[in-house]
Amino acid sequence: MSPIVPPGSTIGILGGGQLGRMMALSARSLGYRIACLDPDPHCGAHYVVEEHVVASFDDVLAAEWLASKSQVVTLEVEKIGLAALEAVERRAPLRPGSRVLAIVQDRAKQRSWLRSQGFPQGNHGFASSVEELAAVLTKLGTKAFVKAARGGYDGRGQYETQTAEDATQAWSYLGAEVVVAEEALDLEFEMSVMVARNVDGHTAVFPASYNHHVKRILSWSVLPGTLDPKLAQQAQAIAVAIAEAINCVGLLATEFFVTRDGRILVNELAPRPHNSFHGTETACATSQFEQAVRAVCNLPLGSTEVVRPTAMANLLGDLWVDHGGVPPFERLLSLRGVRLFLYGKDDARRGRKMGHILASAPTAEEARKLVEAASRCLLP
Numbered sequence: 001m002s003p004i005v006p007p008g009s010t011i012g013i014l015g016g017g018q019l020g021r022m023m024a025l026s027a028r029s030l031g032y033r034i035a036c037l038d039p040d041p042h043c044g045a046h047y048v049v050e051e052h053v054v055a056s057f058d059d060v061l062a063a064e065w066l067a068s069k070s071q072v073v074t075l076e077v078e079k080i081g082l083a084a085l086e087a088v089e090r091r092a093p094l095r096p097g098s099r100v101l102a103i104v105q106d107r108a109k110q111r112s113w114l115r116s117q118g119f120p121q122g123n124h125g126f127a128s129s130v131e132e133l134a135a136v137l138t139k140l141g142t143k144a145f146v147k148a149a150r151g152g153y154d155g156r157g158q159y160e161t162q163t164a165e166d167a168t169q170a171w172s173y174l175g176a177e178v179v180v181a182e183e184a185l186d187l188e189f190e191m192s193v194m195v196a197r198n199v200d201g202h203t204a205v206f207p208a209s210y211n212h213h214v215k216r217i218l219s220w221s222v223l224p225g226t227l228d229p230k231l232a233q234q235a236q237a238i239a240v241a242i243a244e245a246i247n248c249v250g251l252l253a254t255e256f257f258v259t260r261d262g263r264i265l266v267n268e269l270a271p272r273p274h275n276s277f278h279g280t281e282t283a284c285a286t287s288q289f290e291q292a293v294r295a296v297c298n299l300p301l302g303s304t305e306v307v308r309p310t311a312m313a314n315l316l317g318d319l320w321v322d323h324g325g326v327p328p329f330e331r332l333l334s335l336r337g338v339r340l341f342l343y344g345k346d347d348a349r350r351g352r353k354m355g356h357i358l359a360s361a362p363t364a365e366e367a368r369k370l371v372e373a374a375s376r377c378l379l380p
């Protein structure tokens with residue numbers, strides 16, 4: 001058995017966005033102190049941590065400082081420079097480690113690794129020039145999603161092509177060194193599975209979440225997803241196998257595509273808390289954030305048992321822009337079973353995640369209807 005990092009210790013978090021903020025709040029409930037690193041002086045975590053170093057994600061000195069303050073370091077965002085990650089590792093345990101991050105933060109490496117391990121994926125190819133991209137698109141022979149290998153999120157850094165002739169436009173739009181071109185899949189739906197794994201190698205898997213995207217951004221999720229139980233189990237087994245094969249300590253979310261012809265394919269991995277598991281706060285006996293803390297501190301993992309089905313809907317900055325200020329949250333809070341989570345961001349922009357709603361009900365279908373009603377009541 002490896003040692004635990006006991007309550008009272010300091011946990012360092014690379015990144016201070018909403019996921020870091022909520023992880024910090026859970027860590028505090030367990031009696032930990034928190035230091036974070038984030039370039040934004042007003043990031044969401046800033047207001048709930050003991051120490052915040054304002055620095056870019058590839059600042060090696062700042063990463064060293066964070067590690068020197070911490071008994072263990074974890075992260076809430078993938079795009080941390082490799083040199084900074086390695087600097088942390090020389091001073092404190094980093095969970096998940098730089099090896100996992102090196103694979104996951106590059107879509108091409110991630111797809112190659114998944115392929116080498118035999119995990120199911122859609123057809124795809126890699127390109128590092130416009131000529132190569134045209135050849136890959138010709139070979140795919142379908143509509144495609146062309147994605148920059150590095151740096152995208154919420155559907156940014158992607159270009160949808162109709163034919164191989166769109167290669168030139170896609171290449172110049174993305175301006176990337178390497179791109180991944182994926183066959184545009186005919187999706188029945190999307191789902192995700194969250195796995196926690198502690199230092200001793202114990203794993204706990206949450207129920208599969210059913211996810212609905214609008215314009216490539218997650219719009220709402222239901223937990224547990226109303227899915228064919230066999231499909232959900234298959235996804236859970238794949239997700240656990242991935243967490244073990246990649247030797248991830250901490251959380252690992254696997255996003256899945258389910259195609260109309262019944263295939264389960266891996267979309268992408270995220271070694272951190274995930275938007276589609278915010279519902280764990282009320283759906284499960286342990287939230288994803290508490291589970292992250294338990295995993296990286298090598299504590300026993302919490303139960304992932306479903307307590308009350310919960311649906312989640314994201315609140316985007318559009319709502320603030322359209323209301324010309326704070327949306328009428330009192331309408332939403334008067335609904336039974338509905339809870340509001342805001343990330344403390346001042347600057348509301350269209351497409352920016354500002355918060356989310358959770359709606360709990362006796363069944364997943366009722367929870368979904370309730371979150372829909374809650375979202376609707378906020379519209380201008």
Ligand SMILES: Nc1ncnc2c1ncn2[C@@H]1O[C@H](COP(=O)(O)OP(=O)(O)OP(=O)(O)O)[C@@H](O)[C@H]1O
Pocket residue numbers: 122145147152153154155156182183184185186187190213216217218255267268
């Ligand atoms: N090959 C594909 N076929 C069909 N739909 C796709 C494909 N690739 C992406 N999409 C759609 O776009 C969404 C976002 O894609 P992806 O997960 O690759 O982007 P992302 O920017 O990493 O998103 P995030 O980090 O927010 O999860 C997917 O959830 C899906 O709805």
Ligand SMILES: [Mg+2]
Pocket residue numbers: 255267268
């Ligand atoms: Mg995604």
